[in-house]
Amino acid sequence: MPASEGLSIGALARRTGLAVSAIRYYETQGLISPWRNPGGQRRYQRADIRRLSFVMIAQQFGLTLPEIREVLAGLPDNRTPTPADWKKISQGLRAHLDQRIDALLRLRDNLDGCIGCGCLSLPKCALYNPDDRAKTYGSGPRYLMGDAPED
Amino acid sequence: MPASEGLSIGALARRTGLAVSAIRYYETQGLISPWRNPGGQRRYQRADIRRLSFVMIAQQFGLTLPEIREVLAGLPDNRTPTPADWKKISQGLRAHLDQRIDALLRLRDNLDGCIGCGCLSLPKCALYNPDDRAKTYGSGPRYLMGDAPED
DNA sequence: GTAATTCCTAAACCTAACTTTAGCTCAAGA
DNA sequence: TCTTGAGCTAAAGTTAGGTTTAGGAATTAC
Numbered sequence: 001m002p003a004s005e006g007l008s009i010g011a012l013a014r015r016t017g018l019a020v021s022a023i024r025y026y027e028t029q030g031l032i033s034p035w036r037n038p039g040g041q042r043r044y045q046r047a048d049i050r051r052l053s054f055v056m057i058a059q060q061f062g063l064t065l066p067e068i069r070e071v072l073a074g075l076p077d078n079r080t081p082t083p084a085d086w087k088k089i090s091q092g093l094r095a096h097l098d099q100r101i102d103a104l105l106r107l108r109d110n111l112d113g114c115i116g117c118g119c120l121s122l123p124k125c126a127l128y129n130p131d132d133r134a135k136t137y138g139s140g141p142r143y144l145m146g147d148a149p150e151d
Numbered sequence: 152m153p154a155s156e157g158l159s160i161g162a163l164a165r166r167t168g169l170a171v172s173a174i175r176y177y178e179t180q181g182l183i184s185p186w187r188n189p190g191g192q193r194r195y196q197r198a199d200i201r202r203l204s205f206v207m208i209a210q211q212f213g214l215t216l217p218e219i220r221e222v223l224a225g226l227p228d229n230r231t232p233t234p235a236d237w238k239k240i241s242q243g244l245r246a247h248l249d250q251r252i253d254a255l256l257r258l259r260d261n262l263d264g265c266i267g268c269g270c271l272s273l274p275k276c277a278l279y280n281p282d283d284r285a286k287t288y289g290s291g292p293r294y295l296m297g298d299a300p301e302d
Numbered sequence: 303g304t305a306a307t308t309c310c311t312a313a314a315c316c317t318a319a320c321t322t323t324a325g326c327t328c329a330a331g332a
Numbered sequence: 333t334c335t336t337g338a339g340c341t342a343a344a345g346t347t348a349g350g351t352t353t354a355g356g357a358a359t360t361a362c
Contacts, residue, residue, distance in 0.1 A: 008359095010308065020309085021351055029349090039358045041309055060258060065349075090262060097259050104252050107211060111245055161338060171339085172321055180319090190328050192339055216319075 006035070006043035016052045023052070029065045031055055031072065047080045054086070061097050157186070157194035167203045174203070180216045182206055182223065198231045205237070212248050 013020045026032050027042075032051060034042040051072070058068045074089045075081045164171045177183050178193075183202060185193040202223070209219045225240045226232045 008308080019351075022349085024310095025350055037358095039309085041358070057262070059349095094259070094262055097255065097262065101252065101255050101259065104248065104255065108245070108248050108252065111208070111241060111248065159338075170321075173319085175340095176320055188328095190339085192328070210319095 005037060006045060007048070009034075009042045009044070012044045012048060012052070015049045016056070018052060018056070026052070026055065026065070030069050031065060045080070050081070050086070054089075058093055061093055062100055063093075063096065156188060157196060158199070160185075160193045160195070163195045163199060163203070166200045167207070169203060169207070177203070177206065177216070181220050182216060196231070201232070201237070205240075209244055212244055213251055214244075214247065 007015070009020050009023055012018075013023060016023075023032070024042075027034065032044070032048055032055075034044045034048070037043050054072070055065075055068055058071065059065075063071070071089050071092055074092070075085050158166070160171050160174055163169075164174060167174075174183070175193075178185065183195070183199055183206075185195045185199070188194050205223070206216075206219055209222065210216075214222070222240050222243055225243070226236050
């Protein structure tokens with residue numbers, strides 16, 4: 001195993017815990033760019049372990065792969081990213097995460113109101129954050145009730 | 152429009168903001184059970200407006216349709232649910248939501264640690280809640296780094 | 303030198319949550 | 333009545349994020 005030649009995809013998979021197929025898929029999505037050895041096999045830098053770890057963390061935060069690609073674009077591509085580089089783009093994640101938490105807290109407060117009155121009658125209730133899930137899934141307007149609690 | 156005959160699927164769609172196709176789909180998933188008029192068309196109770204609203208709220212909270220079906224099973228099926236009935240099952244949502252918020256807060260704290268040291272080196276970092284997304288998406292082990300920050 | 307791994311690509315398949323399409327029937331209004 | 337809008341079913345399509353399969357080629361291990 002010639003160390004100076006970079007990591008094989010299998011080695012990278014073992015280091016990150018990702019499936020080989022997932023790593024190839026991420027490549028098609030522009031998240032990682034290996035070079036090829038003379039035999040046509042993918043070779044990765046050791047820094048790519050960190051890169052894929054970042055991808056996994058960002059996914060946990062609810063970012064889509066295109067969004068993660070955007071964030072990763074903030075890294076320098078002419079050199080191996082430094083700790084400072086990673087710190088910079090991680091702070092972008094932090095903002096994203098704060099938004100998600102706020103949205104959920106708002107949702108919880110609304111539910112509290114509904115439980116409080118026991119009627120679940122809205123429009124005081126949730127669905128008043130069209131930002132979070134509404135855009136990701138489904139397609140219609142999806143507003144709530146619009147109906148007096150007489151039924 | 153004979154009021155005593157219940158709501159048509161189009162009327163229900165207008166009242167809830169859902170697409171007609173989505174309402175039919177929810178029926179296949181056991182979330183709602185209309186009866187049929189003599190011509191074979193679906194007819195809904197007015198209480199179904201509330202039922203679908205609940206479905207939409209629960210989705211915002213991150214519940215899957217099978218999970219929502221479980222929660223709805225807590226409603227009486229021999230009579231129209233009362234405010235007290237809705238309150239009871241809404242409290243189940245509250246617990247679910249609290250869990251999700253906690254998971255995100257833990258994740259945020261972990262990220263803080265990573266940003267603090269600037270290395271994103273882990274395993275101090277995230278991915279230490281295998282409960283949230285890990286089970287839902289992907290299939291491999293997906294642990295992080297396992298690598299000293301030397302690269 | 304050969305057998306066993308590992309890797310390659312392309313294409314098909316998977317789940318969730320729906321939407322779209324095709325072809326046909328029902329219901330409502332002038 | 334007859335036309336138009338609403339509903340019906342079944343099947344196929346869609347998106348995200350991958351996995352699986354098939355049929356070869358490259359590497360590694362002995």
